Amino acid sequence: MSGNGVWRFATAAAFVGLGWGTASAEPVSRDKVLAALPRLEAMAQQLVADRAVPGLAIAIVHEDQIVYLKGFGLRDTSKAEVVDPDTVFQIASLSKPIASTVVASLVSDGVVGWDTRIADLDPAFRLHDAYPTAELTIRDLLAHRSGLPGLAGNELEDIGFDRETVLHRLRLVPPSSSFRAGYSYSNAGFTEAGVAAARPTGKPWEEVSEERLYRPLGMNATSSRHADFLARANRAALHIDLGQGWEAKVTRDPDMQSPAAGVSSSARDLAQWVRLQLAKGSFDDERLIGAEALAATHVPLMALGTNPATGATSFYGLGWNVELGRHGLNWGHAGAFSLGSRTLASLYPDASLGIVVLTNAFPTGAPEGLADSFFDLVFDGTVSRDWGSIWGDIYGGLFGPAVAQAKAAYATPPTPPSPPLPLAAYAGHYRNAYVGEAQVAEAGGALTLALGPKGARTYPLSHFDRDLFLIFPDAEMPDRPSAIRFAINPAGKAETVTIEFLDDEHLGTLARVAD
Structure with missing residues (x-):
């Protein structure tokens, strides 16, 4: 966060009624x-x-x-x-x-x-x-x-x-x-x-x-x-x-x-x-x-x-x-x-x-x-x-409150959790015009997500439930989880990935690029 956006508001018409002279400091x-x-x-x-x-x-x-x-x-x-x-x-x-x-x-x-x-x-x-x-x-x-x-x-x-x-x-x-x-x-x-x-x-x-x-x-x-x-x-x-x-x-x-x-x-x-x-x-x-x-x-x-x-x-x-x-x-x-x-x-x-x-x-x-x-x-x-x-x-x-809400949402996996698909089903290259490129890679039985120019940011994924994984992208709040959700096509392969911490403006869903 950078700013003074602690409170937010609407129009300045009220100033007309207040008048400048009513509250001037001596x-x-x-x-x-x-x-x-x-x-x-x-x-x-x-x-x-x-x-x-x-x-x-x-x-x-x-x-x-x-x-x-x-x-x-x-x-x-x-x-x-x-x-x-x-x-x-x-x-x-x-x-x-x-x-x-x-x-x-x-x-x-x-x-x-x-x-x-x-x-x-x-x-x-x-x-x-x-x-x-x-x-x-x-x-x-x-x-x-x-x-x-x-x-x-x-x-x-x-x-x-x-x-x-x-x-x-x-x-x-x-x-x-x-x-x-x-x-x-x-x-x-x-x-x-x-x-x-x-x-x-x-x-x-x-x-x-x-x-x-x-x-x-x-x-x-x-x-x-x-x-x-x-x-x-x-x-x-x-x-x-x-x-x-x-x-x-x-x-x-x-x-x-x-x-x-x-x-x-x-x-x-x-x-x-x-x-x-x-x-x-x-x-x-x-x-x-x-x-x-x-x-x-x-x-x-x-x-x-x-x-x-x-x-x-x-x-x-x-x-x-x-x-x-x-x-x-x-x-x-x-x-x-x-x-x-x-x-x-x-x-x-x-x-x-x-x-x-x-x-x-x-x-x-x-x-x-x-x-x-x-x-x-x-x-x-x-x-x-x-x-x-x-x-x-x-x-x-x-x-x-935001950290507590995120932690509570992902505090406990479903019982029993649904296992993921074979990790190769999620691995691949995704993109959209706003976020750009994303690479989901499989190595050593785990997935990583690379984002930004030339994969400048890399995050390990931890499995939560079926096609839902978690990452921890905030350096200042390292215990705040964020979701990575895959949508699976009829062939059993991920066709999109939604990156929660990039989705505030609903622009965080990336489509798979053809292999």
Whole structure:
């Protein structure tokens, strides 16, 4: 998982009735901000001491100045290397408001417009239906209102396909809603927006991001390329807990969806970006992005309903969550890799105040817990609720029910189980246009399934019942089973295979290719 799709919603019409002036934050004094810092620091230290996270970094900006910048804990639990303000983290979907800032720079300079059609920028890109393909704009994709189902493309990335292949195959995915009528958080769609917006420059997205944003702000540790992250000596490893405490067991290369989730950065660098946001496109008294172009990213376009922790009315803009909550207008976005990353930026523009929290673990509600507690201290002088526990439960529950359901479904084979056919009946070459090629091979009395380009991912199959086998495809949830189902023809040979973990959009059934 990469993203901030913890809650999902429908249209932005409700904002008209609310009005902007009904919940605006008052400016806050520097004294109130500074007074909250010792308590915030104590909470961060306690999180590390309690092993709630291996490490974290915090940056706070107030009235165009960085007033707090510090790291805590370890970059990697297997090493004695500490987190500092320059430690580089993979920020997952916190990349989205970074990306919309880059696109705002292109809009500001007239390279593209928010309503430039994708068909004019990237004529080869297609959605499932002709009308949305023709009318789709940058704004539509950045607001997650294209109709693309949220998970579409993620599964292709998981089995090793590159960006070009994934974006090309989105044309095969039926929409989850009518065009512009529903919100569906799509990493692949967001990625196409960034890639298409960069095309008039003749340069790749990663280079445009560097030239338009990272270099001008002095974000020297920030990149949209995974190779650059790996080249940093001072980088935070991803951590998951498989029952033995936090371990750096897995890695995540997000280059396929770089605009949506591929940024790596430090607390120090992200503080500069927060300054740019709060200063409405100016930086060190120089206009870098037109105020109007940047303001468009904060306009609520899709209603998200109610924030599950705070109760705030929530909307999605262009790469930003926009909320009217207990302390006023808030712009924010979270990031999460289920392979071991949690991040957050949360800004109160009327108070010229923002915080960034980066952590190297999943699941954890530490970023939101720290941010919400800090803002309570600044605005109210006291923490109103145990935000860390509230957000921890939300993130901790993201996969629990699904894992439990999958384990329960396949916990006990039928009694007695039906034996499989001779394994040669299942072995063979299968394909469809979306998943591509699959090879089921027999060796040593067992079956394996190879998927992805040139069989990049290989999974052993364990028999469950007759023509149903199980695999365990999730590195971060190694005990979560997924079904492989074969359909047998009258001749006693498998004619199709349905791969459950690739079938969310009902595109996971592959037909046998003639031997």
